[in-house]
Amino acid sequence: MKRTIGEMGERRVIETILRSLDPMPGIPVPFGDDASAVKIDGGRLAVIKTDMLVGRTDVPPGMSLKEAARKAVIMNVSDLAAKGVKPTAIIVALGLPRSLTEEDVEQLAAGLNMGAREYDTYIIGGDTNEASDLVISCSALGFCEKGRFIERRGAKPGDILAVTGSFGRTACGLKILLEGFEAPKEIRDILVKSVLMPEARLKEGLALASTGAVTSSIDSSDGLAWSLHELSMASEVGFVVERLPIAPEARRFAEIHKLDPYELCLYGGEEYELVVTVRPSLWDEAEKALESLGTPLRRIGVATRAEEVILKVGEQTRIIEGKGWEHFRT
Amino acid sequence: MKRTIGEMGERRVIETILRSLDPMPGIPVPFGDDASAVKIDGGRLAVIKTDMLVGRTDVPPGMSLKEAARKAVIMNVSDLAAKGVKPTAIIVALGLPRSLTEEDVEQLAAGLNMGAREYDTYIIGGDTNEASDLVISCSALGFCEKGRFIERRGAKPGDILAVTGSFGRTACGLKILLEGFEAPKEIRDILVKSVLMPEARLKEGLALASTGAVTSSIDSSDGLAWSLHELSMASEVGFVVERLPIAPEARRFAEIHKLDPYELCLYGGEEYELVVTVRPSLWDEAEKALESLGTPLRRIGVATRAEEVILKVGEQTRIIEGKGWEHFRT
Structure with a gap:
């Protein structure tokens, strides 16, 4: 009983909290999903999500206060996007160090407003x-x-396993910002921007939800591998990943620095793509819904009965470990 | 532009933030009220409130982690209570120092659950x-x-100015916990408990809302004086306070330590009473609604045209200053 939370890791901390909470009877969404909900009139749900940005862990060097505040909004929009829900409004609790200046506060507010308005919502x-x-x-x-x-x-x-974009840019961007890795300007800007100005896949999430084709969904904010394991545990399925959508800039960065592109792609995090499973009979509808937005829906594998997550590309087979960004540990 | 927020104080920080935010068109409740709302179907509102507890400023010595977590819930319930709204569900974002133990996390979760269940709501x-x-x-x-x-x-x-309870206990309790003041056991326990185990006036807020008698409302979490000034500014009225409902334990504590009981009563904070104005024609209904709950609705003064807040007891008249708990400054 004397373990610190540093020894426990975030997942066990959450399990410990859950054991102490009385579950709400008839709750429409289980605790631990990306967002929570209560039933309201007319067969509808009110959906709420809270996600906290902490400067120490979530703001890499090089990120401005405005970008940090914008990111705090994006994190929440992305979770609702994965659930197929449009954010109607956002409220914000701020913890501010006393040393901040009036200008800093203006930057924070501007970032909050920018993030909200990009997704047609408001800070209220x-x-x-x-x-x-x-x-x-x-x-x-x-x-x-x-x-x-x-x-x-x-x-x-x-079910078909699919994602909205390509992966690995933020892992490279974080290596540049946190570890001082270098990269040619034409890819450096893209990699760094993926970290400083992330985007949530809200239009895509809403379009996918409207098709009824998607059977499960999560965003990839804690890394693709972690997201696959979360879907696997929640749905009691496994996955065989047959192709990994590595962003071209990440592939090039990996070549330059002799890094494993699969690692960059699977264990990055801070990347706000959607990871979904699709009913095979409705695949065409799902693909078409995203095509009209100019976003490819990328088929990357299939859900299986065995509860394990495996990468199987050509002759190569390897286990995708359930690691990713975990608070207190990493 | 180089002022720090320590120099600005919380109110100017909020004003600065507000200037940068686009207002939501048709928003049913103005920014800056105790809670925010959006319209939903059937002429109803979805009401949300966020309030952050920070260990450094909101948890006095002697308060356990369980009590701190419970208080974080009460703070939010109290704001909804003042608006006449029952909390259906609560979500919680936690920032945890790595040094906390598993037992600490259990205590936090138990406190969150306790606070929620006391008000018939759930952490979801x-x-x-x-x-x-x-x-x-x-x-x-x-x-x-x-x-x-x-x-x-x-x-x-x-309009009649009224409050749900009596004031001053938490100011004394905080003097005991923070400054080492002493008090005889029979009042010490009550004073300390008022700080460690505050209660929100939810039943009272709901009962008052159902009468339609209340024209404005706020909770007294930043102190009675501060609350009066907030109502004054928002409603563009003043107040003459004709009697101050000083808690008997606070009166006794003031006598022992030669303190001004009015100061304890007006400038305490962390006290979760309701401060309301009532239409004179419906006063009886409002009073009766609380009587059935065993809570007296105490008439303490009247709203006036002049935008100032004055204490007028017997021959004595003095200005009630708009000071109270203000982050960054105090």
């Missing part, structure tokens, strides 16, 4: 406090039809 | 993060009829 309230770290705790509120909310737990063996 | 989701301070950022969600939400801005000159 909040709370300010003094804290040692910069803390930006956003909560997003949205509404959807009950059947429209896409949980983590609906994948069935045989 | 959350987020955990690493932070230097203990940070507990709760967000509460509730629903009400559009006309039922009690804003800060509805008071009219002539």
Whole structure:
């Protein structure tokens, strides 16, 4: 009983918390999904999500206060996007170190507003406090039809595993910002921007939800590998990943620095793509829905009965470990 | 432009943030009220509130982690109570120092659950993060009829100023916990408990809202004086306070330590009473609604046309200054 949370890791901390909480009877979405919900009138759900940005762990060197505040909004929008829910409004609790200046506060507010307006939503309230770290705790509120909310737990063996974009840019960008790696300017800008100005796949999440084709969904904010394991555990399926959508800039960065592109692609994090499973009979509808937005829906594998996540490219087979960004540990 | 937020104080920080935010068109509750809202179907509102507890400033010595987590819930419930809205569900973003143990996490979770269950609501989701301070950022969600939400801005000159309880216990309790003041056991326990185990006036807030008698409302979490000034500014009225409901234990504590009981009563904070204005024609209904709950509704003064807050007891008249707990400054 004397373990610190540094020894426990985030997942066990969450398990410990859950054991102490009385579950809400008839709760429409299980605790631990990307967002929470309560039933309201007319067969609809009110969906809420809170995600906290902490300066110490979530703001790499080179990220401005404006970018940090914008990112705090994006983190929450992305989780609602994965559930197929539009954020109607956002509230923000701020923890601010006393040393910040008036200009800093203006930058933070501008970033919050920018993030919200990019996704056609608004900051409608909040709370300010003094804290040692910069803390930006956003909560997003949205509404959807009950059947429209896409949980983590609906994948069935045989469903097609797909993602909205390509992976690995943020892992490279973080190596540049945190570890001083170098890269030619034409890819450096793209890699760094993927970290400083992430984008949430909101239009894509809403379009996918409208098809009814998606059986489970999560965003890739803790890394692709971690997301696959979360879907696997929640849905009680496994995955065989047959191709990895490595971003061309990440492939080039890997070549330059003799890094494993699969590692960059699987274990990056801070990347806000959607990772979904799709009913095979409705694949065409799902693909078409994203095509009209100019975003490819990339088929990367299949859900299986065995609860393990395997990479199988050509002759090569390897286990994809369930590691990724985990608070307290990493 | 080089002022720090320590020089600005919380109110100017909030003003600075507000200037950068695009207002949501048709927003049903103005920014800066105790809670925020969006319209939903059927003439109803979805109401959300976020309030962050930071260990450094909101957890006095002697408060356990369980009590701190419970308080983080109470803070949010109290704000919804002041608006006449029942919290349907609560989500929690946690910032946890790495040194916490598994037992600490259990205590935090137990406190969150205790606070929620006391007010017939549930913790339905959350987020955990690493932070230097203990940070507990709760967000509460509730629903009400559009006309039922009690804003800060509805008071009219002539309305009766009233409160739900008596004041001053927490100011004394904080002096005991923070400054080492002493008190006889029989009052010490009550004073300390008022700080460690605060209660929100939820039943009272809901009962008052159901009467339609209340024209403006706020909780007294930043002190009675501060609350009066907030109502005054939002409603563009003043107040003459004709009697101050000093808690008997606070009066005794003041006598022992030769303190001004009015100071304890007006400038305490961390006290979760409701401060409301009532239409004179419906006073009896409001009083009766609380009587059935065993809580007296105490008439303490009247709203006036002059925008100043004055204490007028017997021959004595003095200005009640708009000071109270303000982050960054105090």
